[in-house]
Structure formats: structure tokens, C-alpha cells
Amino acid sequence: MADQALDGAASRPLLSLRNVNMTFGGVKALKNVSFEVLPGEVHCLAGENGSGKSTLIKVITGVYRPEAGAVIDYDGQSYSHMSPVTAQAGGIQVIWQDLALFPEMTVAENIAFQTVIARWPRLVNYAEMRRVATNALQRLGVTLDVDLALHHFPIAQRQIVAIARALVGQAKLVFMDEPTASLTQSETDYLLDIVRNLSASGVAVVFVSHRLAEVLEISSRVTVLRDGALVGVYPTKGLTQSRITELMTGKTFGYSALHRDLGTSPVMLEVKGLSRPGEFQDVSLTVRRGETLGITGLLGAGRTELALTLFGMRKPKSGSVVLDGNPVRFGSNRDAIAAGVAYLSEDRLSLGLIQPQAIADNMVVASLDKILSRGFISSDRKRSLVNRWIRDLGVKIGKQDDAISTLSGGNQQRVAIAKWLATDPKLLILDAPTVGVDVGARAGIFDIVSKLADSGLAIILISDEVPEVYFNADRVLHMAQGRIVGEYAPCATTLQAIEEAVYA
Amino acid sequence: MTVLIDRARNALGPELAGPLAAFAVVMVVFGIAAPNFLSRATFGSVAFQLPELGLLTLAMLLPILTGGLNLAITFTANMAGLTLAWVLQSQGGVDAGIGAFVLGSVLAVAVGALSGLIMGLVIAYTKAHPILVSLSMMIFLRGLGEFLTRGGDVSGIPGFLARIGYSSIFGIPVPLLIFIASVLIWHILLTRMKLGFNTYMIGSNIEATRYSGINTRKVQVLVYTLSGAMCAVAGIIMLARFNSVRVGHGESYLLITVLACFLGGVNPFGGFGRVIPVFVALVVLQLLSSGLNLMGANQHLATAVWGILMITVMILRWLAGRLKFLNTNRG
Numbered sequence: 001m002a003d004q005a006l007d008g009a010a011s012r013p014l015l016s017l018r019n020v021n022m023t024f025g026g027v028k029a030l031k032n033v034s035f036e037v038l039p040g041e042v043h044c045l046a047g048e049n050g051s052g053k054s055t056l057i058k059v060i061t062g063v064y065r066p067e068a069g070a071v072i073d074y075d076g077q078s079y080s081h082m083s084p085v086t087a088q089a090g091g092i093q094v095i096w097q098d099l100a101l102f103p104e105m106t107v108a109e110n111i112a113f114q115t116v117i118a119r120w121p122r123l124v125n126y127a128e129m130r131r132v133a134t135n136a137l138q139r140l141g142v143t144l145d146v147d148l149a150l151h152h153f154p155i156a157q158r159q160i161v162a163i164a165r166a167l168v169g170q171a172k173l174v175f176m177d178e179p180t181a182s183l184t185q186s187e188t189d190y191l192l193d194i195v196r197n198l199s200a201s202g203v204a205v206v207f208v209s210h211r212l213a214e215v216l217e218i219s220s221r222v223t224v225l226r227d228g229a230l231v232g233v234y235p236t237k238g239l240t241q242s243r244i245t246e247l248m249t250g251k252t253f254g255y256s257a258l259h260r261d262l263g264t265s266p267v268m269l270e271v272k273g274l275s276r277p278g279e280f281q282d283v284s285l286t287v288r289r290g291e292t293l294g295i296t297g298l299l300g301a302g303r304t305e306l307a308l309t310l311f312g313m314r315k316p317k318s319g320s321v322v323l324d325g326n327p328v329r330f331g332s333n334r335d336a337i338a339a340g341v342a343y344l345s346e347d348r349l350s351l352g353l354i355q356p357q358a359i360a361d362n363m364v365v366a367s368l369d370k371i372l373s374r375g376f377i378s379s380d381r382k383r384s385l386v387n388r389w390i391r392d393l394g395v396k397i398g399k400q401d402d403a404i405s406t407l408s409g410g411n412q413q414r415v416a417i418a419k420w421l422a423t424d425p426k427l428l429i430l431d432a433p434t435v436g437v438d439v440g441a442r443a444g445i446f447d448i449v450s451k452l453a454d455s456g457l458a459i460i461l462i463s464d465e466v467p468e469v470y471f472n473a474d475r476v477l478h479m480a481q482g483r484i485v486g487e488y489a490p491c492a493t494t495l496q497a498i499e500e501a502v503y504a
Numbered sequence: 505m506t507v508l509i510d511r512a513r514n515a516l517g518p519e520l521a522g523p524l525a526a527f528a529v530v531m532v533v534f535g536i537a538a539p540n541f542l543s544r545a546t547f548g549s550v551a552f553q554l555p556e557l558g559l560l561t562l563a564m565l566l567p568i569l570t571g572g573l574n575l576a577i578t579f580t581a582n583m584a585g586l587t588l589a590w591v592l593q594s595q596g597g598v599d600a601g602i603g604a605f606v607l608g609s610v611l612a613v614a615v616g617a618l619s620g621l622i623m624g625l626v627i628a629y630t631k632a633h634p635i636l637v638s639l640s641m642m643i644f645l646r647g648l649g650e651f652l653t654r655g656g657d658v659s660g661i662p663g664f665l666a667r668i669g670y671s672s673i674f675g676i677p678v679p680l681l682i683f684i685a686s687v688l689i690w691h692i693l694l695t696r697m698k699l700g701f702n703t704y705m706i707g708s709n710i711e712a713t714r715y716s717g718i719n720t721r722k723v724q725v726l727v728y729t730l731s732g733a734m735c736a737v738a739g740i741i742m743l744a745r746f747n748s749v750r751v752g753h754g755e756s757y758l759l760i761t762v763l764a765c766f767l768g769g770v771n772p773f774g775g776f777g778r779v780i781p782v783f784v785a786l787v788v789l790q791l792l793s794s795g796l797n798l799m800g801a802n803q804h805l806a807t808a809v810w811g812i813l814m815i816t817v818m819i820l821r822w823l824a825g826r827l828k829f830l831n832t833n834r835g
Contacts, residue, residue: 333715350709350711351711352712352715353712354716355708355712357775369698376692
């Protein structure tokens with residue numbers, strides 16, 4: 001590969017893989033991949049879902065056995081394949097996204113149970129556990145109450161506990177799978193500091209993340225995979241987010257702020273002084289027909305609560321909402337849907353879609369009245385409605401009756417959008433529409449959003465990723481602690497200015 | 505042609521394969537083992553025994569599809585039967601006319617529906633678990649019924665009612681006609697009506713269904729009300745067949761109805777399952793016990809064989825799932 005480069009001193013790699021091939025049921029999951037990690041470096045593994053990142057990690061940790069011909073050099077030894085036992089004994093640790101911790105047990109128990117209980121006489125020695133746990137936390141430069149049950153701690157600190165547990169296992173190489181996916185910005189900064197400490201103490205870290213900003217911030221080198229093949233290894237210096245996206249997807253995306261002229265477009269939604277104590281205070285905003293209003297802010301800023309109130313699922317304490325010229329007061333989300341409000345939930349897995357049910361059923365669930373004929377569900381009408389939306393939104397499916405869970409995140413989100421478009425909304429609220437959607441598929445989602453706005457729909461786009469609202473909204477509201485604290489026009493502001501305000 | 509086959513397959517669902525296979529096995533095995541199995545008498549006895557268990561199974565099916573359960577079905581049926589019996593008694597007992605029967609039946613269905621309505625309201629609004637709510641209703645109805653009847657039989661039923669219970673139209677027993685009509689109504693409800701559609705959705709994920717703008721409380725209340733009304737129909741048939749009502753009659757059917765649903769491919773956690781496969785499963789169970797009866801086996805042994813059949817079906821389903829898994833893995 002042309003971009004292959006070693007950073008700094010040419011130290012011998014801790015881990016080096018060559019000729020790794022894996023096939024699952026006729027599909028090549030890894031094609032002749034090589035991969036290298038230096039001792040003590042922070043290395044990022046980038047790629048879309050399905051690009052082979054997890055498969056590669058599982059080959060390295062001995063869960064999968066690669067096809068013959070693979071060479072794995074680790075810590076001075078050469079293997080044709082790893083086993084979970086050799087990987088563990090050699091100090092390779094993985095911190096999966098779900099952390100695999102025990103919420104009801106104490107910090108000390110979580111960190112030390114493997115090492116303390118695994119040894120003869122297999123008895124619990126609490127003093128030993130506490131000592132082991134405190135030592136591990138000290139190495140990370142963290143103090144936590146080790147006697148407190150884990151569920152008392154926020155997710156960021158649980159992450160630390162998972163890292164500490166890996167350290168107790170005498171880790172030399174730690175894989176972190178999407179460690180910041182559920183963290184706020186300040187928690188992420190905290191975690192990145194920990195990762196730096198870890199790397200400084202000589203442990204190599206392989207970082208898997210969708211968030212390219214932190215990839216650039218933390219790692220010294222980036223390995224990019226696409227469709228199971230190695231794209232290249234790049235020094236982080238000189239890389240940009242858009243360059244990594246290009247490498248991951250093989251496509252070029254031209255990003256620029258929107259310049260739509262909406263001056264004369266009629267107002268679709270006007271909210272004045274809307275409040276729900278403890279959630280949001282005195283929120284006023286307007287959205288015009290054909291306009292996309294972005295709302296950003298940290299988790300817990302009251303964004304979702306505001307959206308649910310506009311959708312009729314929560315009742316405001318005070319304030320007024322005018323939709324398309326009519327004052328509205330919703331008793332439930334059924335009233336809101338009837339009035340033309342649609343809400344795409346941030347939690348697609350458990351609230352946005354009915355996962356085990358069929359694609360077609362998920363698409364019509366919110367608009368059943370449209371497929372009735374003389375009071376009965378018409379399967380022909382259902383089929384043609386579903387076909388229309390699949391075509392219009394470019395959803396890739398096998399059969400209409402397949403379970404929705406068989407689709408990729410991006411296609412699921414398209415189905416969820418179609419479900420709401422089928423209700424003929426006037427106002428579409430999109431709450432974190434790209435969570436769990438690949439970088440490449442995100443662009444497709446925003447193409448749809450932009451076309452919907454052009455067709456005259458009023459859209460509220462909620463996201464905690466500032467670039468998302470910056471590039472896809474006509475105006476951006478910044479929400480913090482339940483209040484709207486800033487308004488920006490992306491075409492007249494820089495992305496950095498908004499990011500600084502939000503993450504300050 | 506293939507379109508027609510596809511349509512038929514879609515209408516009936518893949519759940520039908522298991523019950524139909526079981527049906528074939530039972531027919532072949534007993535056809536060989538018991539020479540007089542394939543006779544009018546066998547089918548006559550099945551036709552008369554099927555409706556009671558069948559109607560109660562239909563009453564159980566809807567709550568299971570929502571991810572719940574209705575443990576009060578048998579006592580709701582008893583309560584409805586008692587209601588009809590008391591109306592008939594007050595209108596002259598054995599001399600009561602058709603008018604009294606109609607009035608009594610309407611009241612009986614109302615009593616059944618009321619029992620379901622109360623359960624539905626409690627489940628929908630308090631979010632208490634359906635098992636606990638219906639268990640409470642079951643105990644309440646049993647206690648109330650035993651108190652009101654002093655634990656004895658209520659009889660004195662006009663003769664025409666018994667004749668309805670044993671008469672046939674075009675060679676088909678009236679109770680069986682009522683059962684088949686109920687199966688068809690349930691089938692249409694679940695495949696063609698909004699309530700049925702929403703029943704499946706609620707069974708898979710009630711919160712996501714609520715977020716989609718479905719009135720999930722209304723669906724739950726209606727499901728349990730319909731379940732209660734169907735119990736009442738079963739109660740009326742039981743009264744016609746036995747000429748009397750006793751609280752506790754049919755109690756042993758309770759868990760059999762749950763098993764019949766699962767044998768018919770209904771997902772025990774809700775969201776999936778169809779009426780027709782459940783109907784076939786019921787026929788298989790009834791044929792099995794009639795066949796064993798014919799061979800001179802004890803009635804209790806027949807029940808034991810039902811249990812073995814269920815376990816076999818679970819294991820076969822697991823095996824079928826594994827085979828499918830292996831095949832897709834090989835690609």
C-alpha cells in the first residue's frame with residue numbers, strides 16, 4: 001500500500017498479521033488483510049459496519065480461526081491462528097461495546113473477580129479484591145469508591161471499570177469497540193485522557209469508533225478496512241474527517257452549508273414559551289414550510305423531551321403551539337398524528353420500529369386507515385403502498401414480509417421514515433436519525449431529508465453531532481439545560497463556532 | 505398457478521406445516537393400528553368434543569398474541585353458563601321458552617365480556633402482569649360461583665336446549681358449526697381487521713406500537729373483552745351438552761388451551777400465530793384422544809400422550825430450526 005508509513009522510531013511491532021482470509025457462508029468477510037500494532041501506540045481501526053472490523057478483532061482474540069496461510073506474529077511468537085486461551089494469556093483484551101460487566105456487583109468485584117476467583121482455592125478474598133481493583137484504577141489515574149455497586153456510576157465510569165479489569169489481566173494490547181458511543185463530550189474527553197495514560201504506560205490500544213473527530217484526536221495511525229479488504233494504513237497527521245470518510249466509503253462527499261431562500265415561505269409551526277418543569281423552560285421557535293430546523297445540544301439538554309411534547313406524548317405545563325395556523329393541544333400522539341405531526345424516535349431498536357415484525361407491517365402501522373377497504377385491511381392496498389415507499393426512498397429489502405430486523409441500520413431508518421411519511425405529515429421531527437447508521441448510508445438519509453424539505457415539509461432535525469445539523473439544517477438552535485441558548489444560520493457561521501458553543 | 509399457491513401459503517402461514525404433519529401422522533398411525541378408526545363414529549365423537557376445548561382455546565389465543573394470558577377462561581365460561589341457567593330457571597325451568605334462552609344467552613355473553621373488560625382495564629391501565637390479573641379474576645370467579653351455587657350443580661334446563669347440543673344441521677353437529685363460525689370470525693379479525701393487526705404489533709413491542717400512534721390500551725381492553733365473550737359461548741355450549749352447570753367444570757381444559765396454541769405455532773411471547781394452524785392442532789389433539797379411546801386406552805393415558813406429543817413437537821421444531829441454520833450457514 002502506497003500510504004504505508006511507520007511513525008517515529010522503527011520499533012518492532014507488538015502484533016503483526018498477514019494473509020488473513022475468512023469466509024462465512026460463501027461471503028468473504030476478510031480478504032488477504034494485514035494489520036500491525038506497535039507497542040504502546042494508539043491505533044484506530046476504521047471502517048463501516050460490515051467492513052470486517054469485528055471479524056478481524058475476533059481473529060486476533062482467537063474466536064475465529066482464519067483460513068490456512070495466515071501468519072500472526074504476536075509478542076515475539078508466530079502463530080497460524082490464535083485461541084482464546086493464548087490470546088488471554090498473551091495479554092490481549094477486548095472491551096466490547098456492551099462492557100459485559102455486572103451492574104449489581106461492586107466496582108472491586110467487577111474488576112478483580114476473574115483474577116481472584118480464578119485462582120486456587122477459588123474463595124472470595126475481599127481485601128485482595130479491593131487491593132487489586134484500587135491498583136488497577138490507580139494505574140489509570142482514577143479514584144472510584146470500589147465498594148459501591150456498579151449501577152450507581154454513569155456509563156463513562158463503567159467504561160473505566162471495564163478498562164481497569166482489562167489491566168488486571170496484564171494487558172499488553174487492548175481493543176476498544178465503540179467506547180464513546182454512549183458518552184457525552186466531556187465524558188469522551190475524560191475517556192480519551194485515560195486512553196492516553198494507558199498508552200503512556202506501554203499498553204497498545206486499538207480504538208474502533210464511528211466518531212471520526214476523536215479518531216483524529218487520539219490515534220497516531222489509522223487502518224482503514226472496506227468490504228473486508230485493507231484500504232491502507234495512514235499516519236493520523238495530515239488526515240481529515242472527510243478524507244477518512246472517503247477512504248471508508250470509497251465515495252467523495254461534498255459538504256457545504258445550506259443556502260435555501262425561505263423568506264416568504266409560510267410558518268408551519270410556531271411554539272411560544274413552552275415549558276415542562278424539570279425538562280425544558282420557555283422554549284419558543286418557528287419552523288417554516290420547506291425548512292429544516294436543527295436542534296443540537298448535549299445529552300440531557302431536553303431535546304427529546306421537547307420533541308415528545310410537540311408529538312403529544314407529554315403535556316406542556318405552559319406555553320402555546322400553533323400548527324399550520326391552528327392552535328393545537330394534543331391529548332395523545334394520536335391527536336398529533338391526525339394533525340400532521342410525525343416523530344421519528346431516537347431509539348429505533350425499542351421505540352422506533354417493531355423489530356420482530358415484517359417490513360411491510362412496520363411501514364403501515366401508523367397509517368392503517370389508508371389501506372382499509374370497506375373497513376377491512378386490503379392486502380393489495382398494503383402491498384402497493386409499501387412498494388411505493390420502498391421505491392421512493394430506495395429501501396433495499398428482500399421480501400416485504402421479512403422481519404425488519406433483517407435490514408441494515410440505514411435501511412431500517414428508511415423504513416421508519418417511510419412509516420411516518422405514509423401518515424401525510426406537515427411537520428416531521430427526526431430525533432437522532434443517524435444513530436447506528438453507517439457513514440455512507442447517512443448521506444443517503446440526509447438526501448431524503450433534503451428532498452422532503454424541498455417538497456414543502458417542515459422538518460425538525462435533532463442531533464448531538466453538531467456537523468450533522470450544521471450541514472443539513474437551514475437554522476440551528478442550541479439547547480442547553482432545557483433552554484434555547486443560541487440560534488445560528490450555518491451559511492453565516494462556521495462549524496467551529498457552533499461546536500465551541502455546544503461543547504464548551 | 506404459483507401465485508395461487510403463494511397466496512394460499514401467505515394466508516395460512518408457515519406455522520401450518522407442523523400441525524398438518526402431526527395430523528397426517530395421527531391419521532396414518534391410527535388408521536393402521538385401529539381398524540375402525542377411519543369411521544363415522546370417530547369423527548362424530550371428535551365433532552362433539554372439539555367445540556368446548558376449541559372455543560376456550562380461541563378465548564386463550566387473543567391474549568397470548570398480545571403477549572399476555574387469560575387464566576380465567578374456564579371459570580368465566582362457568583359463570584356465563586350459570587347466568588343462562590338462572591335466567592332459564594327464573595323463566596320456568598324445564599318449561600322455559602326460546603325467548604328466555606335468547607335473553608339468557610345475551611346476558612351470559614355480557615357477563616363473559618364484563619369479566620374480560622375488567623381484566624383488560626386493569627392490565628391496560630395498571631400495567632400489571634396479565635398472569636396475575638387473570639389469576640385474580642379466576643380465583644374471584646371460582647369463589648363467587650361456588651358461593652352462589654353452594655358448590656352444587658344448577659340444572660333444570662328445557663329439553664330443546666339439550667337437543668340443540670346434540671342435533672345436527674346437514675350432518676354437522678350444531679356446537680361444531682358454532683365453533684367453525686367462531687374460528688372464521690377470529691381468522692378474519694386477525695388477518696383483515698385493524699384490531700387484529702394491532703394485536704400482533706402489541707404482542708411484539710407495546711411501547712413501539714404506542715409510539716406509532718396506536719391506542720394500545722383500547723386494543724388490550726378489547727382483546728380481553730372478546731376473550732371473555734368467547735368464554736361465554738363455550739359456557740353456553742357446555743350447558744347445552746351437560747344439561748347442567750357446575751363451577752369447576754372444564755377446569756382441566758385451562759392448560760390444554762395454552763398447549764393447543766403452542767402446538768399451533770403461536771409464539772409464547774406474543775406477536776406471532778394464526779388461527780387456522782391452531783384449529784388443526786385442536787383436531788389433532790381430539791383425534792389422538794379418540795383414537796386411543798377406540799383402542800381401549802384409559803382416558804388419563806390419552807392426556808399423558810398429549811403431553812408427550814407437545815414435547816415431541818418442541819424438539820422437532822428445535823431440530824428443524826437447527827437444520828435451517830446449518831443449511832444457511834453452508835450457503
